[in-house]
Ligand code: NAD
Ligand code: ZN
């Protein structure tokens with residue numbers, strides 16, 4: 001089969017690989033019809049995730065058709081159109097039993113924190129992902145769901161990570177009626193988080209980024225007030241000024257570790273307040289939330305990011321909520337919101353590319369060229 005293959009930082013190729021086989025009776029093999037490139041894939045692409053081995057196929061956002069099932073699989077049949085959450089999880093361990101699917105104990109013996117994620121380095125279990133013609137899906141009775149007939153394929157694809165994660169970010173922010181919510185990052189996750197914030201009762205939603213085309217999208221897609229941080233010496237001071245010098249009630253970090261070289265060229269280091277490589281958006285979040293407020297972190301920080309302003313967070317009495325999203329927990333509610341039209345997930349898709357051109361997709365998405373928000377790989381594009 002043809003598959004995206006990682007060959008080192010900023011180097012991805014499409015190569016031939018054997019079609020994956022059933023390795024365990026709980027496995028299914030899925031023929032991928034749609035896959036997406038995620039902001040999380042950029043962390044891998046930029047070489048920021050430890051133990052990302054050359055030869056790995058990325059892709060934790062995919063849907064497709066069941067091609068084969070192992071002997072013990074009950075819930076899926078060959079020919080089913082399925083959506084697969086980005087988490088690989090067993091469904092029965094201590095953590096899965098508590099809905100913490102992203103922290104499953106059984107899928108990733110090397111990890112102390114995260115569970116399994118498709119196509120996300122050996123730090124996350126070493127599973128090949130779905131940016132390929134076929135993918136092996138372990139615990140096939142647990143994660144995947146048959147896509148309802150009424151659901152559009154691209155909408156289903158965006159329900160495998162980006163939309164549930166944005167929604168989860170807003171949930172973790174613990175928004176109360178009428179509150180002011182700031183979202184750092186106007187990528188797919190931030191856009192969905194901002195739209196979700198209204199749903200949870202926000203009275204004011206403010207989105208911060210430096211990419212004007214994404215802020216314009218936030219204004220229409222999420223009806224947000226937007227500010228381009230490149231236009232301010234200190235965006236935190238600006239945020240304080242527009243929130244009665246108190247700060248926002250809730251802040252969502254939908255940025256995470258940001259290492260894109262192109263990004264750093266946009267503004268000077270002084271403007272960024274680079275502090276020995278500490279996470280910028282997270283520190284801005286801690287600085288711009290009011291005392292007693294909540295910071296929700298769904299932006300992903302790899303194991304090497306530890307220089308958090310923890311002392312300030314403690315002294316402000318903040319609640320910090322964070323996790324990788326347990327995708328399937330969000331599905332029942334989100335299926336309803338997609339069905340009733342509150343969310344049209346594929347509104348944010350800007351690029352549809354064939355697998356053979358995926359390297360170009362990575363480049364465009366990483367360098368934020370061509371007004372790219374969400375590139376997806378379509379089997380017959
Ligand atoms: P993306 O790269 O498309 O978007 C990130 C956005 O943040 C960009 O528009 C960028 O310009 C902006 N940005 C960078 N620095 C900023 C700053 N200091 N302040 C404000 N904006 C800033 O990525 P995405 O797909 O939207 O994902 C966002 C983050 O969420 C990534 O870190 C990704 O790994 C993470 N993620 C987490 C989960 C989870 O389960 N927790 C799931 C999916 C994605
Ligand atoms: Zn993702």
Ligand code: ZN
Pocket residue numbers: 089090091092093094095096097103104105106107
């Ligand atoms: Zn488990």
